[in-house]
Amino acid sequence: MRRTLTILGVASVALVALDVILGLWVTPPDADQGELVRLVYLHPALAWVALYLAFGMAALCAVLYLWPRTRSMRFDRLSASAVEVGVVFIGLTLITGSIWGRPTWGVWWTWDARLTSTALLGVLFLGYLALRRVPADPEVRARRCAIAAIFAAVDVPIVHFSVVWWQTLHQGATVLNPNLTPTIHGLMAWTLLLSFIAFTTLFAWMVLMRFQIEELRESGEDVELTRALEARRAEGVAS
């Protein structure tokens, strides 16, 4: 397990570094957006990891945990790790999104459909993390969190449609905000693809690490359990 972690770690750092070098220096600036387009090698990849990868994985693991045949605490830990890393990525998606919006629309935050639903989902999963911190029996906490993850995942399409309809009526998405990912070709397209791969690997590395932390913490507690049993019995004999 440790070996895969280090390999993944090195790979993700290398890929991200390559993406940054290509994105910042090698690829040409865009015709109308100029240098600003370089954010395209960051924002879409972050959003893809945050919205689809992280929360898709969290929901999938939650379902697997709730399904009696495949129930195991590992899925609960995987789900929680995916959410925690996912929330970090969602934060960055929002930050890079609003940085990109500032020069184009003149404001840090616009009620653009994608930004709004991303923010809402971010808050939704902050609720998951809040629920996770509630002290409870591990199985009970796992069950609650799994159900919360499924609720959040089910809410994604509802949020998406209601925000998109709400937003288009509001100020017409297509008129004001140019498509965030301008049509690109050649080296830029390759770098964009690279950015997706780089951040997916980074995500995998982080989730695995977070998962390993939970595993070690859990195994630490199992060891303690056997010692706790002896201590409990000794307590009886002593009294």
Add this chain to the structure above:
Amino acid sequence: MNAYVAAGYVISLGTLGAYGFSLAIRLHRASKRGRREVSS
């Protein structure tokens, strides 16, 4: 280099770096605690 682009990259990479580093530390501490439990 456009200021916004720089800000975007610095913030993103900085946060990811910091978070990755914190994960590494927590992992190290957890594995040390794990080993100490088993050995003692």
Add this chain to the structure above:
Amino acid sequence: MWRDAVLIAGRDLRIEARSRVALWQVLPFAVLTLLLFAFALGPRPGLLAQSAPGLFWLAVLFSSVLAAQRSMAIEGSGATRDSVRLLGLDPAGVFLGKVLALLAEMVALEAVLLGGVVLLFHVTVTSWGVLIGACLLAAVGLCTANVLYGSLAGEARMRATLLPVLVLPVVAPVLIAGSKAFSASVAPGSGSGARWLGILVVFAVVYSAMGVALYGPLEES
């Protein structure tokens, strides 16, 4: 399932009838929020009438969370929870029962708030059908989500602060769709109300189905 639902709803409503919490605490809170909104936005009638749809649903949303806190408090913790779990009720029935009881309170609450908005904010509603439909559908959605997240939030001391954090982001689409449906019912002849009712229907159906399916494992915790 329905037998248990009626039983639980009866119990909750009887407890409400005895303790009158919804009547003397949640209702004043709802009306109070309307006044606070008016104070915040200033007395100019045009502004209030224009923002009335949003304000109405905000008042409904916050009151629904308050009412749900109360409904979950009935479940109690410790001994009361144990004794109910010993009765072998069908979890889906318990869920539907609690939703029905909360729904009764919510519909009454919405009626009063609707009166308040129309009077205080000088709102003239043209198509009442869309508005009433939105209120009922949204109430179902709100109640199902609130009961689900109420049991998810678990013990009382955590729930006071955890329930709003959990449930409000989830019911945001109800707030959006509700407000849009309300403004559609106020603006003469604009036919887009149906779309928002569609969202409310989907929300209500999805959360009712999930409640019936997932309330069992939830109660086990």
Add this chain to the structure above:
Amino acid sequence: MTNPMAPAIYLRSAVALAGRFPVLAGVDLDLDEGSVCVVLGANGAGKTSLLRLLAGLVPLASGEGAVLDCSLPGQARDLRQHVGLLGHDVGLYDDLRPAENLRFVLKASRLDPGLSDDALARVGITGRTASTPLGQLSAGQRRRVGLALLLARRPRLWLLDEPHASLDEPTRDLVSELTEEAARGGATVVATSHEPDLAIPMADTVVTMSGGIIATRAPGGRRGDRGWSDVA
């Protein structure tokens, strides 16, 4: 009905957890149908957790267990309907009147709600006390309503958590009387207690718990109607 030979309660090195702490650390217990068992022990010895395990409310973390032919932890849910649990807090609704509380529970257990009135009469909850909300009754009166609930539901397993605690003389006698009546009627009774002088005379078996396990086991003072009693 359970075949007479199989014990109503069978536990082998049963472990139950509260979070990470093993409240029950390997309990071995055998009790026959229709017998009364009293569990003594210091606070924190795990008495209440044992009752909740027997009620199927706490999962059996490890070891073997079967109560009223329901194996633990798998059939805990089916076991619950046959169990009556009465703790310090009676676990009913303070806003409702005693009769309303009982009718709710009886209807939920698919029993005739009419049973509530004579059950309440049997425990002496009548007249004005019967029509005041449970929240305004004294601890003793609330305990009586709890007992009335058990009488009406007639569960096959009675689990009483310190039934005599903080009760006046007549109510204590009522508790002992009803427990005896239930056992004679074929129910199995397990009660924890801090008053050995009250508990032992009404018990077939007396066990003491400490540190999450059963330390000692001895026969109690109750002459089982089966006429045997191995005088240790």
